[in-house]
Amino acid sequence: MRFLPALLAFMATAWFWSFLPAISAGETRSWAWAWLPDQGVELALRIDGLSLLFALLITGIGTLIFLYTAAYFRNDDRLPRLLTLLMLFGISMLGLVLADDAISLFVFWEGTTVTSFLLVGFDHNRRYARASALQALIITGLGGLALLAGLIILGQFAGTYRLSEMVLMGDAIRASEIYIAATIFVLLGCFTKSAQFPFHFWLPGAMAAPTPVSAYLHSATMVKAGVYLLMRMSPALGGTEIWMWSLTICGAITMIVGSVWAMKQDDLKLMLAHTTLMGLGALVMLLGSGTKEAAKAAVLFLLVHALYKAALFLSVGILDKQAGSRMVDDLGGLRGAMPLSFAIAALAALSMAGFPPFIGFIGKEVIYESALHSAASPLLVTGSALAANIMMVACAGLVAIKPYFGERRAQKNPGDPVFGLWFGPAVLAALGLWFGLFPAALGHDLLEPALGAVTGKAAEVKLYLWHGVNLPFLLSLLTFAAGIGLFLVIGAVRRALQAARVPGAEDGYDLGLAGIDRLSAWVTRSLQGGRMTVYLKLSFAVFAGVIWMAILMSNTELSRPDFRVPLFQFGVVVLILVSTVVVTFTPSRLIAICALGGVGSGIAMLFVMYGAIDVAMTQLLVEILVVVFFAIALLQLPRTPISLGFRPFDMALSVALGLGVIVTLWAVLGTELNLYLTEYFEKYSAPKALGRNIVNVILVDFRALDTLGEVSVVLIAAIAAVAVMRAGREARK
Amino acid sequence: MKSLILSVASRALMPTLLIVSFYVLWRGHNEPGGGFIGGLVAVLGLVIMSKAEGVRAARDFLRIEPLSLAAIGLGCSVVSGVWGYIVYGTVLKGVWPFITVAADGSKSGLPVGSIFLFDLGVYLVVIGGVLGMLFAMEEVVAPEPDEDETRDGGAG
Known part of the structure; x- marks a missing residue:
């Protein structure tokens, strides 16, 4: 399986x-x-x-x-x-x-x-x-x-x-x-x-x-x-300047930063990660050059890098598994105990360092060749490629020589791993050698069509192991010499690098993240007081602000109100008003809740009078349930009476909101009602949706998607509320 | 805090309210009512029961965790939507499998289909969601000692 x-x-x-x-x-x-x-x-x-x-x-x-x-x-x-x-x-x-x-x-x-x-x-x-x-x-x-x-x-x-x-x-x-x-x-x-x-x-x-x-x-x-x-x-x-320079410069910096940082790492895996930065930087830099040669080098190096880098990562994984560590200083002399792992690491590292006859060598030659003819800046491109490659040689030594030679050091008793662990890296490392020995088919079959897609026209890729003695070859020799020299003094270099503390882009990221954290903490502290009254005040203030903005920005004309309503309706309105006054002035929570129920019932009655039976029923039932909920909550609330001090801000807020709603409704009454939707629903409710209760038909048929969203919200809210309450109960235990 | 009067009354009220709630749900398409209102009526029935006999009794009567009931309800509504998609290629379009259309365009038959399933879903979500919150709240405010806790208390 x-x-x-x-x-x-x-x-x-x-x-x-x-x-x-x-x-x-x-x-x-x-x-x-x-x-x-x-x-x-x-x-x-x-x-x-x-x-x-x-x-x-x-x-x-x-x-x-x-x-x-x-x-x-x-x-x-x-x-x-x-x-x-x-x-x-x-x-x-x-x-x-x-x-x-x-x-x-x-x-x-x-x-x-x-x-x-x-x-x-x-x-x-x-x-x-x-x-x-x-x-x-x-x-x-x-x-x-x-x-x-x-x-x-x-x-x-x-x-x-x-x-x-x-x-x-x-x-x-x-x-x-x-x-x-x-x-x-x-x-x-x-x-x-x-x-x-x-x-x-x-x-x-x-x-x-x-x-x-x-x-x-x-x-x-x-x-x-x-x-x-x-x-x-x-x-x-x-092919444009902006493309060329942004790729070349970002690529070159990435390449150098990656190479330098790679050398100082203690963890072999982190070292390889930084050499990956070098590889990616090199690819981007080459793509910036804009020449066909550079594109060819990029396509080839892409393959080269994937082969040796995956093999090296896997061989570091083997070290981690078999020798118990992947720290440079913890490992040494494992050649005898893990000959197979050593062979794999050595093959891959030789390709990484660019020694012949590995594909890495060809890759490096092609890179130097194209760098010398870069459209951006041959000196910059060649120079940074040379520097990075020298450091790659040193890193290859750190990965493949350091753990396997010298005094024997390991965290546990090492030995070669099982088949599944060595097979993959072995294949990858061997491919690096195979392609190096027989590059022609690779170039023609695989890289040529890829290059064609990159440059947009048909291209030819001829790869040779031996290019003759030319400038790229001399640069290669220089790379080997300097790289091996660097490897010999790597201990001192690493100590110097580890001592240096250079601020990097990561500090910017951390600062930015910390800033966002602080900002959101501030916003949360200001808006989320944690008290119900604060939330309500905030919501109402926003609501009042929006309403008054709308009123003031539109030139609303208020019609003369029509007070000719049946006496019974006045009765209901009086009930609502009295209940409201009671809610505001009673010191008893129980009475306040009952009075709120009175307000709701009064509104339900108004709905009945205007023929909105469904809405009225819903309102009434919700009103009853709210009283039930409050009654339960009341058991938790202090028995002390509500303090009824004069709160000018709250009063101003209530007045502003109330007046805003009144003015809005008044203004709406003055406008002509668009009956298009009403008529549509009246006409089609029964024949199309087989229902005579338009409200219900709208809910479950015409606008069923809305309802589906609403019931989802009900379910989610219920789950959240139950979770919060259970958590509170657990905490109290 | 059990009241005998409420307890006796609830035995009659609770089933009545449940039947009424289903009736309200059923007739909702043509007369005032529907899943939402029906669901609230059913909730009232169970609220009375939980007040009279305790939350545990109401939970036992439901047999199923209220939130699961709500989830099943949402499932019904979603299935109803998919049903419309399967039959007509439009999500949530009403499907009436027991309705036949005569030549003159008049329709006859049993008006039950995907729309009723949708409304049933709303009904169940309302019952499950509201009861879930209500029961949880009641258990926080006035926890009934459950068997485990009393045993723990005895040992401690």
């Missing part, structure tokens, strides 16, 4: 794989179902080169991760919940990359946000996990809203929500006045999702999730959603 998700994911991988020949021949496949036809929204799916690359990553890595998860949590009864959430996430992510309709894309996008929230907060009894989950949700959720705005602006301008049609209109979109707004909104969505500076800080926090989750969501797939959308939208939005 616990291997079912892996099996399903594997079947999905095979299914997507079957599209490979057609897609690499330049074809696309699409499906569409009507969803909101009035709004032009459909559930449209489309497979092109880019979607297929992502779909294969999601399902392929998903297969291995699901297998790993089943082994990692094999003695944990939370496994079904975890697998369910992971599957839901996988489906959302697949939908995201396959969606051709902007609104469907947004729905799936938010699906990944929500499942990510649940997965980060998986250990929900840990405070840190909850805070991290909330942080990830707030940041990516806000970005999601911005994205929705951007997509709607684009859709309204283009007249279609099909992404495949939007990207063909690139020139028109770039020339239009909505371009800036749409780009900013879309970029906000992508940058928050892909953890770009200054929104990068939620990603390390998301490491509160279980390790397989971090490997899947927060390195290999979900955080790439922003990159995916940038790639998808670059034919429509890319």
Whole structure:
């Protein structure tokens, strides 16, 4: 049973794989179902080169991760919940990359946000996990809203929500006045999702999730959603100065910040999270360059990064499981006890550091090649790529050498793990080597169609392991030399970095959150006094204010009132008035309640006189029940009489409200009554709804939806009230 | 605080009110009445019982937790809506399975259908919701010692 998700994911991988020949021949496949036809929204799916690359990553890595998860949590009864959430996430992510309709894309996008929230907060009894989950949700959720705005602006301008049609209109979109707004909104969505500076800080926090989750969501797939959308939208939005500079600068900063922060981490998982920031920054920076070379480097590095990063995350999970810790300083010399884990970590780390003959090497070469020809600023792009890559070499050493060499240190007796735990990372690490040795087919079959989708025109991807001695190769050599040098002095570097205290964007987030907390606390304190009288006064004051505003803003003309009413009605009015006076002046609660009942009964009688029998019955019954409720409550209230001091504010409020209502009703009487609805209901009630009681027919047939809403409110209110009262009873016990 | 007079009267009043409430519900479509009013009448019946015999007795008579009753009611209304959707493709459209339409357009038969189910739902929600609050309030204000508590008290 616990291997079912892996099996399903594997079947999905095979299914997507079957599209490979057609897609690499330049074809696309699409499906569409009507969803909101009035709004032009459909559930449209489309497979092109880019979607297929992502779909294969999601399902392929998903297969291995699901297998790993089943082994990692094999003695944990939370496994079904975890697998369910992971599957839901996988489906959302697949939908995201396959969606051709902007609104469907947004729905799936938010699906990944929500499942990510649940997965980060998986250990929900840990405070840190909850805070991290909330942080990830707030940041990516806000970005999601911005994205929705951007997509709607684009859709309204283009007249279609099909992404495949939007990207063909690139020139028109770039020339239009909505371009800036749409780009900013879309970029906000992508940058928050892909953890770009200054929104990068939620990603390390998301490491509160279980390790397989971090490997899947927060390195290999979900955080790439922003990159995916940038790639998808670059034919429509890319190529301008604002696009180029915002991507290049944010990407470069993210890359450097991620690399530097990675080196100082004690927790290997957090270190990998920061190197993921480096990877995402590199991707965004490359997409900003705007050249075909850079896009090619981005597509290749996307795959490279997913392979080595997922493998490394999983191997850190193995260390955590088998050696009892994932702290850099707790581990050492495990090579002998865990040869297989060491081999996996070493393979993946070599790809990460970019050593030949791994695919990471080719990736790095292509990045340097494109950086040197960047349209933005070759110096900036190449320089930051070089710096980040040097630090990556050092981090690769920390992940793959530190725990396995040197003096033997472990928290428990280590050994190689079961099949389910080593199989996934082994496959991923081996693929890194395989693709490095045989890059040609990869380039042609998988990356070429993807690149075509990113650049908007057919493209060729030729990958070689050996490029000859050229500038990128020299830069690679420099990277190795400097990286190894950095690794040798890593202890000192780490101490220096850990000593430094640099304020980051996270402090801004914390400050903002604390500010919102304080604001809402203040608002709550001012509005929610906790006393019934305060709430009532507040509601009545607002009501009176609104009424008087309406009266003063409209030029109401009051007609001369008509006092020719039957004497009996005067009698009822007198009853109501007397009851009201009694309510106001009696010191006894019991008498006040009875008098209130008198007011209600009087009003019910007026309803009867004007033929509204149903309303009158309801009023009367409610009146009786209110007295019953009050009578019960009375047992709890103090027996002391109500204090009847003079309260000028309350009096002013009552007078204002009362006068306002009187004036409004008076004004309404002067206007001509529109009988359209009355006549409609009179005409159709019996023939269409088979009922002669119009009030009831309106309630249960014509306006049944309203009634359904009302009874739902009744039920919810009752549940809440019962819960509050039970809680009070428990507290008193 | 049990009163013999109220107790005896409630034995006659409670069933009468319940029958009346159902009658009010039934006739509501054509005469004054309906689910809301009927529900309130039924609540009054049970209020009298709870005053006369205690909340526990009224709860036992209901057999079902009032809030569950309300939930069932909401379920009835929702089912009625879905019924209309299944038959006509429009949510909450009235379905009259026992009504036949003659050639001249006049309708005859038993006027029972999805609309009555909807009204029954309202009736149950009102009964369940109001009684739920009322009973809970009464139990807070004047808790009746239940068996567990007395046993606890005895031990302590």
